[in-house]
Amino acid sequence: MPQRRSVLRTIGSAVGVAAATGIGTAATGDETDEDTPVGAAGAGNDRQLPVYATGTLRIRYVETGEDTYTVHQVFQSEDLRERYGDPEFRYEPRTVPEDFLPEAVQNGDKRRHTVQTSEVIGTRAENVNAEAQIWRQTADTGALDQPTIDGEVPLYQYKESNDAENENKQSRGAPFNVAWESKDVSTIKNQMESGNNGPIWINYTEWVPQMKVDQYVNLPDEGTKSTDAHVMKHLYSPFCDIQTRQYHLRLYEVPFDGIETIAQAHKDPCDHGHISDVIGDVNWRNSEARGAAANFWEDGHGVNHETPYVGNTTSDFDSHDGSWAFFDG
Numbered sequence: 001m002p003q004r005r006s007v008l009r010t011i012g013s014a015v016g017v018a019a020a021t022g023i024g025t026a027a028t029g030d031e032t033d034e035d036t037p038v039g040a041a042g043a044g045n046d047r048q049l050p051v052y053a054t055g056t057l058r059i060r061y062v063e064t065g066e067d068t069y070t071v072h073q074v075f076q077s078e079d080l081r082e083r084y085g086d087p088e089f090r091y092e093p094r095t096v097p098e099d100f101l102p103e104a105v106q107n108g109d110k111r112r113h114t115v116q117t118s119e120v121i122g123t124r125a126e127n128v129n130a131e132a133q134i135w136r137q138t139a140d141t142g143a144l145d146q147p148t149i150d151g152e153v154p155l156y157q158y159k160e161s162n163d164a165e166n167e168n169k170q171s172r173g174a175p176f177n178v179a180w181e182s183k184d185v186s187t188i189k190n191q192m193e194s195g196n197n198g199p200i201w202i203n204y205t206e207w208v209p210q211m212k213v214d215q216y217v218n219l220p221d222e223g224t225k226s227t228d229a230h231v232m233k234h235l236y237s238p239f240c241d242i243q244t245r246q247y248h249l250r251l252y253e254v255p256f257d258g259i260e261t262i263a264q265a266h267k268d269p270c271d272h273g274h275i276s277d278v279i280g281d282v283n284w285r286n287s288e289a290r291g292a293a294a295n296f297w298e299d300g301h302g303v304n305h306e307t308p309y310v311g312n313t314t315s316d317f318d319s320h321d322g323s324w325a326f327f328d329g
Contacts (some may be wrong), residue, residue, distance in 0.1 A: 038137075038313065039130035039155075040120045040172075043082040048129045050122020050172065053079035055087075059113040061105045067098045069105065075119055075171070089121055089169060092160060094213060120172035127170055128218050131155045131312075138311045153179065153256050155312040157215040157264050158224075173215050175312040175320050177290045178249065178263040180327045185228045185251045185261050191301065192231050192249075198300015201233040201247070215264075217252050228253050232268075233292065245269070247289045265289035266319075286320035294325040303329045 036042075040052040055077025064070045073091040081087035104110040122130065135152055158170040180188065192201040214227040233247040249263045267285035297303040305325045313322040 037120055037172075038311065039134045040122075043079040047133075048126055049133070050120050050126045050130055050170075051079050051083050052118060052120055053077040053083075054118045055079065055116075057115045057117050057119075059115070061096075061101065061111040064095065069096050069098060069101060070094070071096050075117075075121070077119075080121060084169065089119070089171060091171065121169055122172075123168050124170055124218060124222075124224070127156070127158065127172065131218075134311055138309075152220070153259050153262060154217045154219075154252075154254065155310065157217055157227075157250065157252075159215055170216070170218075174264050174266060174284060174286065175322075176262050176264050176324070177286050177320060178265050178293055178325045178327075179259050180261045180329075181258060182260050182329060183327070185253045188251060188261060188263075189229045189231050192296060196300070198296050199233065201231050201249075201296065215250060217254065217262075219255070225252065227251065235267075247292045249289075249293060263293070265293050265325075267292075284319050287323070290323075290325050297327055303327050 036052045039049065041047060041049040043051050043053070045051075053075075055075055058074045058076065060072045061069045062072065070093050072093050075089045075091070076087050077089075078087060080089060098106055102110075131154065132152055134155055154176060156175055157173045159173045160170050192198075194200070212230055216224045216226050218224055227250045229251045231249045231251060235245050235247065246268045247265065248268045249265045251261055251263050253261050265286060267289045269282050294305050294307075298305065305327045307323045308326055309323050311322050313320045
């Protein structure tokens, strides 16, 4: 098996070819649909891929404390019924500060919302298979030696763990876009928050725990693990309805050759996605946040990075261009 460092270096040369050959498409059933996310397919697919399901997301807000609410979300889709026999996928409830919620929720006028949306949902095995297929599609461009499945670096974080209540189904979250060859989570967090020789990234979850929403990554031993640490950088904004106000990295230590830590970098809106995410009107600016993290390590600490194309996105996804910041040190 090639070392992950050499694998990522080689992927970088594939960016032009990958984009030209349509890595961002996938089959739905027996047909090709350019709007289907990479590594997903229709409910009737026989390739053990997660389902790109269209349906209705129902959101309910329940007052659970003097200044907090619990958000309950249920996604319902006939695609899920066809695939798994159950049309519903229930997300883990989350606690939200009252200040993050619209006035209509706070005063009791509207505590239930219904949104038409689409999600990529599959069993853990289907999601692992999808990630392996994406790596193989990149390899098929001729620029990458195909790695073994146990040596795969994860491509996505998931909003749910391997949850028995949902028959071990997971909902695909954001694509990973940052990796370190030899730094562990503790080192990364300490250096970014200390600000030594560079801009300070301050983790506001220390003061507002509700901002911290862990997600999950699939590991090669058939287990999952949650986020190891959060690192954030506050960005001043005078507006809190549509303006974004901080960069946010979810960090995961992973047991892969040539990779110590991976991260999902994005730019949070003022409500940290508690409302804007569920109604689907937020651009998480993944590539911009990846660039902010790269600037910290290069400008502040002299740690160079490469920007290999990994292909864990569709070609027209504005927020993430499919490339990672990969740090040699």
